[in-house]
Structure formats: C-alpha cells, structure tokens
Amino acid sequence: MASRRRMLLKVIILGDSGVGKTSLMNQYVNRKFSNQYKATIGADFLTKEVQFEDRLFTLQIWDTAGQERFQSLGVAFYRGADCCVLVYDVNVMKSFDNLNNWREEFLIQAAPSDPENFPFVVLGNKVDVDGGNSRVVSEKKAKAWCASKGNIPYFETSAKEGFNVDAAFECIAKNALKNEPEEEMGAKPAAMDFPYLSS
Amino acid sequence: MQEAELHDLSDDADYAASQQQGSASMIRCDSGKRSSSSEPEGAEIVFLKDNVTIHPTQFASERISGRLKLIKQGSSLFLTWIPYKGQTANARLSEKDKNLYTIRAVPFADVRSIRRHTPAIGWQYIIVLMSSGIASPPLYFYNGGVREFLATVKQHVFLVRSGEDSNVFLVNDFQNPLQRTLSSLELPRAVPAASVPSSPVSVRDSTSHENEDRTDMGVSDKSASSQYHGRQRQKVNDPARDLSIQVLEKFSLVTKFARETTSQLFREAHSHSNGFGAFERRNSNQSSLDYSHKASDDEEEVPNRSPVAPDPLEKVPYRKQNHDDEAATNVGTFELIDLKEFDKLSLVWGKPRQPPLGLEEWATFLDSEGRVVDPKALRKRIFYGGVEHKLRREVWAILLGYHAYESTYAEREYLRSIKKAEYETIKNQWQSISPEQAKRFTKFRERKGLIEKDVVRTDRSLPFYDGDDNPNVNLLRDILLTYSFYNFDLGYCQGMSDLLSPIVFVMEDDESESFWCFVALMERLGPNFNRDQNGMHTQLFALSKLVELLDTPLHKYFSQNDCLNYFFCFRWILIQFKREFEYEKTMRLWEVLWTHYLSEHLHLYVCVAILKRYRSKIMGEQMDFDTLLKFINELSGQIDLDAVLRDAEALCICAGENGAACIPPGTPPSLPVDNGLFYSQQDDEVL
Ligand SMILES: Nc1nc2c(ncn2[C@@H]2O[C@H](COP(=O)(O)OP(=O)(O)OP(=O)(O)O)[C@@H](O)[C@H]2O)c(=O)[nH]1
Ligand SMILES: [Mg+2]
Numbered sequence: 097m098a099s100r101r102r103m104l105l106k107v108i109i110l111g112d113s114g115v116g117k118t119s120l121m122n123q124y125v126n127r128k129f130s131n132q133y134k135a136t137i138g139a140d141f142l143t144k145e146v147q148f149e150d151r152l153f154t155l156q157i158w159d160t161a162g163q164e165r166f167q168s169l170g171v172a173f174y175r176g177a178d179c180c181v182l183v184y185d186v187n188v189m190k191s192f193d194n195l196n197n198w199r200e201e202f203l204i205q206a207a208p209s210d211p212e213n214f215p216f217v218v219l220g221n222k223v224d225v226d227g228g229n230s231r232v233v234s235e236k237k238a239k240a241w242c243a244s245k246g247n248i249p250y251f252e253t254s255a256k257e258g259f260n261v262d263a264a265f266e267c268i269a270k271n272a273l274k275n276e277p278e279e280e281m282g283a284k285p286a287a288m289d290f291p292y293l294s295s
Numbered sequence: 296m297q298e299a300e301l302h303d304l305s306d307d308a309d310y311a312a313s314q315q316q317g318s319a320s321m322i323r324c325d326s327g328k329r330s331s332s333s334e335p336e337g338a339e340i341v342f343l344k345d346n347v348t349i350h351p352t353q354f355a356s357e358r359i360s361g362r363l364k365l366i367k368q369g370s371s372l373f374l375t376w377i378p379y380k381g382q383t384a385n386a387r388l389s390e391k392d393k394n395l396y397t398i399r400a401v402p403f404a405d406v407r408s409i410r411r412h413t414p415a416i417g418w419q420y421i422i423v424l425m426s427s428g429i430a431s432p433p434l435y436f437y438n439g440g441v442r443e444f445l446a447t448v449k450q451h452v453f454l455v456r457s458g459e460d461s462n463v464f465l466v467n468d469f470q471n472p473l474q475r476t477l478s479s480l481e482l483p484r485a486v487p488a489a490s491v492p493s494s495p496v497s498v499r500d501s502t503s504h505e506n507e508d509r510t511d512m513g514v515s516d517k518s519a520s521s522q523y524h525g526r527q528r529q530k531v532n533d534p535a536r537d538l539s540i541q542v543l544e545k546f547s548l549v550t551k552f553a554r555e556t557t558s559q560l561f562r563e564a565h566s567h568s569n570g571f572g573a574f575e576r577r578n579s580n581q582s583s584l585d586y587s588h589k590a591s592d593d594e595e596e597v598p599n600r601s602p603v604a605p606d607p608l609e610k611v612p613y614r615k616q617n618h619d620d621e622a623a624t625n626v627g628t629f630e631l632i633d634l635k636e637f638d639k640l641s642l643v644w645g646k647p648r649q650p651p652l653g654l655e656e657w658a659t660f661l662d663s664e665g666r667v668v669d670p671k672a673l674r675k676r677i678f679y680g681g682v683e684h685k686l687r688r689e690v691w692a693i694l695l696g697y698h699a700y701e702s703t704y705a706e707r708e709y710l711r712s713i714k715k716a717e718y719e720t721i722k723n724q725w726q727s728i729s730p731e732q733a734k735r736f737t738k739f740r741e742r743k744g745l746i747e748k749d750v751v752r753t754d755r756s757l758p759f760y761d762g763d764d765n766p767n768v769n770l771l772r773d774i775l776l777t778y779s780f781y782n783f784d785l786g787y788c789q790g791m792s793d794l795l796s797p798i799v800f801v802m803e804d805d806e807s808e809s810f811w812c813f814v815a816l817m818e819r820l821g822p823n824f825n826r827d828q829n830g831m832h833t834q835l836f837a838l839s840k841l842v843e844l845l846d847t848p849l850h851k852y853f854s855q856n857d858c859l860n861y862f863f864c865f866r867w868i869l870i871q872f873k874r875e876f877e878y879e880k881t882m883r884l885w886e887v888l889w890t891h892y893l894s895e896h897l898h899l900y901v902c903v904a905i906l907k908r909y910r911s912k913i914m915g916e917q918m919d920f921d922t923l924l925k926f927i928n929e930l931s932g933q934i935d936l937d938a939v940l941r942d943a944e945a946l947c948i949c950a951g952e953n954g955a956a957c958i959p960p961g962t963p964p965s966l967p968v969d970n971g972l973f974y975s976q977q978d979d980e981v982l
Contacts, residue, residue, distance in 0.1 A: 161789060
C-alpha cells in the first residue's frame with residue numbers, strides 16, 4: 097500500500113461570477129472566509145489531502161472565473177476532471193438558471209468518456225444571507241432540477257459561516273473517486289487545443 | 296594571422312596545463328593583495344585582476360578601467376568588476392556613467408556561459424552571458440590573465456567547454472540534458488578535428504584539446520570557422536547542434552544589442568538635451584553588418600527596424616563578400632564579430648532605472664503655455680524612471696492620450712470642462728432608469744449586479760478603498776456602469792475594475808477625469824475583454840513566439856509539457872500585471888508601459904523577462920502545466936519590478952525586428968486597425 101502512488105482527484109468548481117466559488121474553496125481547504133477575496137481572473141487551484149478507508153488522496157480543487165466571457169479558457173483547465181461542482185447563489189435566480197449552461201459547457205469542453213454518468217454535485221450557496229429572507233430559489237426547485245439531470249447530489253451551503261461545506265466536499269471527493277479507474281490515474285488527454293499553434 | 300593563432304594556441308596549452316596543476320599557482324598570481332573593503336562577511340577573493348577595461352565607445356579616451364574579482368561566499372561564486380575611482384582620462388565620463396557599467400556581484404548561478412576572445416591584435420577579452428540572455432560588455436584584460444580567470448572559475452563552478460566552439464565555456468548548465476551528457480561522457484582523448492563529427496568534448500580531459508586545438512588553430516581564422524561548419528553539416532541530428540545554435544543565437548543578439556547601445560551612447564554624448572533620438576540615425580560607419588538598416592524619421596518605429604540578422608543562422612552577405620563560399624555559412628555568423636566590430640561594442644545590460652520624474656524636471660519638458668515640447672524625450676524619461684506620484688494626475692492623462700502632448704494648459708482646462716459635461720450626460724442615461732424600468736431591463740440589472748459584486752472585491756485592503764460604504768468604491772461602480780453605457784457593446788467584464796482602480800486613486804477621485812482616462816486606456820486594452828477572447832489569444836500567441844525567439848530551450852520545454860497555450864500568463868496580460876505587484880509598483884509599471892517607448896508591446900517582453908528569471912526553476916523542477924500555473928500565480932508579490940524592466944528592455948532591444956515580427960499587427964495594446972468592427976460580434980452577451 098505504502099508504495100502506491102497517491103491518487104490525484106481533480107475537481108472543477110463552476111458557476112456564475114460572485115456565487116461564492118472562491119469562498120467555498122477557501123472555506124473548505126483553509127477554513128476561513130474573507131470579504132477581501134478578489135474576483136478570480138484566469139484560474140487557480142488549491143489542494144487538500146483526504147482519506148477514505150485507509151487510503152490517502154490529493155484533492156485538487158480548481159477555481160475558475162465565473163464570467164461567461166472567459167469560458168473559452170475552460171478547455172485548458174477542465175481536462176482530466178474527476179468531478180464537477182456547480183454552484184449557484186440561492187438569492188440570485190439567474191445563477192440558478194445558468195446551471196444548465198455550465199453543465200453543458202463543461203461536458204463539451206472536458207469531453208469526459210462517459211458524459212451520461214460523469215459525476216456532478218450542485219451547491220446552493222449563501223443560504224445565510226438575510227436569514228434566508230432574500231432567497232429566490234427554493235430547495236425544492238433546486239432538487240427537482242438535480243433529479244432531472246440524473247440525480248445529482250445537492251447541498252445547501254454558506255461559505256461565510258462554513259455551513260455544510262465539509263459535508264458537500266466529502267460527497268464531492270467520493271464522487272470524484274468513483275469516477276477514477278481503480279488501478280491508475282485516469283489518462284489525461286495528451287495535447288491541448290490551441291488553434292494558433294496547431295499549424 | 297598565423298602568429299595570432301599560435302598565441303591562442305599557447306593560451307590553450309597553458310589552460311590545459313593549469314588544469315593539470317589544479318591551478319593552485321594561478322590563483323591570485325596577478326596581485327596578491329586582498330582588498331578587504333567591499334567584500335561581505337565570510338567572502339574570499341579567489342581571483343583578482345587589475346586593469347580590466349571596457350570600451351563603451353570607440354574612443355580610447357572613454358575607456359573605463361577597473362578591477363575584476365571572483366569572490367567566493369559559501370558555495371557561491373560571484374563576479375564583480377568595479378571601475379577605478381577618478382582616474383578616467385575623459386571628463387565626460389561621470390561617476391554615473393561608470394555606475395552604469397559596474398558589475399556588482401553577479402552570481403555564477405545566473406551565468407550561462409563565458410565567451411573568450413583572443414584576437415590577433417589587441418587585448419584578450421571575455422563576454423559573460425547571463426541565463427536571462429543578457430550579456431556583459433566585453434571585458435578587456437589589459438594585463439592578460441584570461442586563462443587564469445577561467446581556470447579559477449572552473450575550480451569553483453561546473454564549467455565545460457562547448458563542443459561547438461572551443462572559446463565558449465558553459466557554466467552550470469545542468470538543466471540541459473546535453474550538459475549532463477557532456478559532464479558524464481569524459482570523452483576519449485585526441486579527437487581528430489577534421490574527420491570526426493565534432494563530438495562534444497569535456498574540459499576535463501583538457502589534454503586532448505592540445506591536439507584538437509592545434510589542428511584548428513593551425514589554420515586561419517576564416518577556415519577555422521568554416522571547419523566548424525564542415526563538421527556541422529555532417530551531424531544534423533547531433534544534439535550538440537541545438538546547443539550551438541542557441542549559443543550562436545544568443546551571441547548574435549549580444550553583438551546586435553551592443554551595437555545599438557553603443558550608437559545610443561554615442562549619440563547621447565553628442566546631444567545632451569535630448570537623448571531620445573537614441574535610435575534615430577545610426578552612425579553610418581557603425582558597422583558593415585548594418586545591412587538591414589533603413590533610415591527612418593519615425594523614431595518610434597525604429598526599434599522595429601533595427602539592424603539584426605533576420606535569423607542568426609542565415610547567410611550573411613557581408614561574409615560572402617569577403618570570404619570564400621565555405622565561410623559564408625550559417626555557423627559562420629558568429630565569427631563575423633571581428634576585432635573592428637568589437638571595438639565599438641559595449642554595454643549590454645539593461646540600463647539602470649532612474650529616479651521618477653519630479654516636479655522641477657517636469658517643468659523643463661513644458662513650454663510657457665504648458666505644451667510638452669518634446670514628447671519623445673518625455674516618454675523616454677518616463678520609460679526609464681516613471682513619474683513621482685503627485686505628478687501622475689497630470690502626466691497620466693497625457694500618456695494615456697486623453698490630453699494631447701501639444702495641448703496648452705488652457706486647452707486642457709477647456710477639454711476638462713467639456714468632457715465633464717459629456718460624462719454627466721452619459722452617466723445620466725443609467726441614473727435616470729427608475730426602479731420600475733429596471734424591473735423590465737434585465738441586462739441593466741445584471742450588468743449593474745456584476746459591477747457591484749466586483750467593486751467590493753477590488754483593492755479593499757488599501758485604505759483608499761477599505762471599509763463599509765467607502766465613497767471611492769461607489770465611484771468605481773458609477774464609472775464602470777457609465778463606461779458600460781459609453782461602450783455598450785463591450786459592456787462590463789471582470790478585470791476592468793482592476794484597471795480602473797489605480798486611475799481613480801491617481802485622479803484623486805475626480806470622477807470625470809478618471810472616466811476619460813479609463814476610456815483612453817480601454818481604447819487600447821478593450822480587446823482583452825472581447826467575448827471571443829481574440830485580443831488575449833493574439834497576445835498569448837505573440838508571447839509564445841517571443842519565447843521561442845528569445846529562449847528556445849524554454850519554448851521547447853513548454854511545448855513538450857503542454858504549456859504552449861500560455862494560459863498561465865493570462866492574468867498578467869489581461870490586467871497588465873495588476874495582481875502581480877504591490878500597488879505603487881503597478882502604477883510605476885503602467886506608466887512605463889504607456890510610454891510605448893521601444894515598443895507598444897513591452898508588456899510581452901516583461902512576460903518573457905519574468906519567465907526567463909524563473910526558467911531554471913521551471914525546467915529544473917520539471918513543472919507540468921498545473922504546477923506551472925500555480926507557481927506563476929504564487930509569484931504575485933515576489934517579482935522584482937526594476938530588475939524585470941531592465942531585462943525586458945534588454946530583451947526588447949535584443950529581439951529587434953525579429954521580436955516585432957512575432958507580434959501580429961493590431962495586437963493589443965496597439966490601436967485597433969479598424970475601429971468600427973471591433974465589438975460588433977458581442978451582441979449576444981451584453982454584460
Ligand atoms: N453572505 C455570504 N456571502 C458570500 C458567501 N460566499 C461568498 N460570499 C460573498 O460573495 C462575493 C463573491 O464571492 P466569491 O467567492 O469571490 O465568488 P466567485 O464565485 O469566486 O466569483 P468569481 O471569482 O467572480 O467567479 C464575495 O463578496 C463574498 O464575500 C456566503 O456563503 N455568504
Ligand atoms: Mg472566484
């Protein structure tokens with residue numbers, strides 16, 4: 097066991113700008129929330145060691161920019177993902193409506209071998225805001241959408257208060273692991289597309 | 296000629312001998328005196344040589360002599376060259392000039408190679424080439440001692456003679472697999488030069504060099520180089536070839552750069568008031584290599600037309616005229632740097648940064664009515680030193696193109712008042728949207744929401760923007776929202792708030808002035824935010840081409856590791872390094888970039904300069920795409936701006952026309968070629 101290479105699980109967090117992707121990642125990995133995070137430009141990732149049944153894994157969590165205009169960068173970052181986390185803000189309807197776009201965009205760009213069964217997890221974030229009074233997307237509505245997309249696991253979270261964040265990421269890690277072939281690390285596509293350099 | 300070669304041979308024989316003796320006797324043989332003054336604690340001088348001289352110009356009176364030292368501290372070896380105090384023959388050489396050339400403790404870890412020259416007539420000299428691609432001026436050893444110098448270096452760092460050129464000594468090049476091979480090979484002795492396809496030869500079995508070099512040196516200079524070529528042709532697949540190309544490439548850059556700088560210094564010496572014309576007219580007898588030179592009145596464009604071989608390995612007409620066909624070969628390029636040529640060579644480090652432009656000096660750039668008399672001189676001044684903060688408000692508006700250089704105080708005042716009214720009109724467009732109307736104006740609400748989310752995430756750690764209900768944060772919001780109406784097609788995109796923040800800070804919260812300066816900036820950077828991301832892709836593409844030109848091994852590394860998309864530089868380019876430096880440094884960098892002195896695309900050379908600074912770490916640690924991205928993101932706050940600017944300047948000049956050719960026309964921040972069409976495809980996403 098000891099000689100075995102530690103497995104890398106790659107997770108991508110997607111969702112509209114400002115829904116709290118960076119905040120969620122930092123809450124989970126560093127256990128802190130700051131009002132001073134900057135809007136994400138490009139992409140970044142954090143890693144965290146996780147353990148399941150005596151085996152250690154490295155969870156590599158990718159945080160990308162939420163603005164649609166930057167989506168074309170995705171191809172460089174999505175490849176080889178083991179799980180995709182879709183985040184929306186329960187107080188912003190548009191961010192929920194966009195989940196479908198994010199999901200489809202991901203499937204196109206990451207081109208997983210088995211798109212039907214690729215693991216997603218949905219997080220409804222910022223449930224703390226205004227004691228829940230400014231909420232516009234109900235839990236029922238969210239769960240219905242998740243059910244319609246092949247029973248995507250759903251969590252309601254608050255990155256600010258750390259509510260439900262650990263539970264959500266535990267589920268994310270488990271789903272990522274399920275996606276990994278048992279023996280080796282999943283084969284990552286070898287070459288990246290870059291139109292200017294292909295000629 | 297023959298004698299000269301013999302001279303060179305004897306040098307080599309001695310060199311070889313010194314290796315066998317372990318060189319102990321060579322050390323400090325020139326001067327036993329140890330200077331104790333300037334050396335840091337625990338440092339030991341392992342080599343000292345007096346009367347090592349540089350020739351900044353072709354005038355003997357302007358030569359600068361100094362003392363060269365090798366200093367050992369811990370396991371590191373440093374090179375210093377300090378000019379003598381107050382003994383210069385020429386009064387024109389101020390202390391400042393001397394400082395310009397001083398080499399202060401260059402660590403050998405940063406040295407790539409040392410090129411030795413033992414010319415027929417005149418003094419021996421060396422050129423030190425740094426890993427960054429930048430080289431020292433030729434250091435002439437008036438008292439001899441090049442071989443002892445090399446012998447001493449070899450005692451302390453890993454030094455290996457290039458298999459391609461016995462006058463090039465590679466330092467510490469472990470990253471290069473070829474070097475590992477070289478060091479482990481310990482090739483057998485006596486390699487017959489003419490018949491064997493140039494096997495790389497380690498310096499360690501230096502005895503074998505006697506034979507080899509004697510063969511080489513028994514012939515004249517020209518045929519020696521043609522012989523190199525002869526070998527070259529036989530071994531297309533030899534990995535050593537790449538190395539040689541690389542070295543050749545670097546040195547052709549060196550000479551080219553040296554030439555530029557010489558002519559620049561030359562002219563500056565003759566026109567004190569305005570040194571800006573540095574690249575204006577090239578000294579006509581400057582060099583027979585100036586074959587691609589075109590006279591030009593357009594100073595700004597000149598760096599793009601500077602004389603550099605389009606490809607260092609291309610055939611060189613000059614050669615053809617003077618030598619037989621064989622000699623007119625690719626590899627011979629290197630040998631073109633003959634004595635006459637080198638006499639004119641000089642400084643090849645980037646210039647030291649100057650203090651920022653201050654109030655008094657600023658006044659000297661203006662006529663009595665407030666016009667900038669010589670815009671190019673001003674831009675040059677700012678390029679080398681930036682602007683004092685209190686002047687930025689006035690100067691930025693001009694640099695950005697909001698106010699014209701030739702405008703008077705009165706005209707600027709007038710424009711300000713007109714533009715203020717215009718700003719209010721545009722701002723009114725969204726301010727007059729009632730809550731009722733907004734309910735049925737989704738795009739407006741979304742755009743506003745996005746801006747509001749971003750301004751509260753912009754530079755909040757600065758006192759200027761911190762705390763709840765900070766009016767400056769509202770200012771950011773209002774200006775961005777107004778801009779998204781002013782340029783509705785482009786709208787708002789993340790990153791814009793980063794670009795606006797320093798402008799508002801500098802404009803001391805003058806809303807209208809901030810807005811119009813931002814508009815001027817976005818004239819150039821708008822394409823960074825295009826929906827199709829074409830502006831970004833063009834720049835990343837140009838960057839990859841520049842790295843290919845200026846650091847071929849790094850380019851190869853990136854290509855082998857799926858890093859050619861350069862997405863790890865995305866943030867650098869999108870917001871002009873705003874997240875990479877502390878606030879004050881960002882403002883300094885921006886005003887330097889906005890001068891467009893040397894190049895409109897200096898920011899790309901800044902990217903190359905930073906990558907080059909970390910190249911050995913990147914390649915040494917075998918970073919893959921993910922690791923590299925993380926590494927680059929974490930460089931934020933770690934980058935030495937002044938050093939990087941100097942490197943970028945040097946690289947930009949080095950690259951010359953070849954560099955400019957890497958950058959397609961219209962690449963941001965060049966002004967769009969066709970104004971009308973730029974934002975036309977964005978209607979589908981208006982945010
Ligand atoms: N009240 C509350 N605020 C939150 C929560 N999560 C994030 N925020 C705030 O929402 C804003 C956006 O959060 P980020 O984490 O930066 O959002 P993001 O999804 O990473 O946004 P982009 O980087 O622009 O794509 C910030 O001002 C956060 O402080 C939460 O759970 N509750
Ligand atoms: Mg973010």
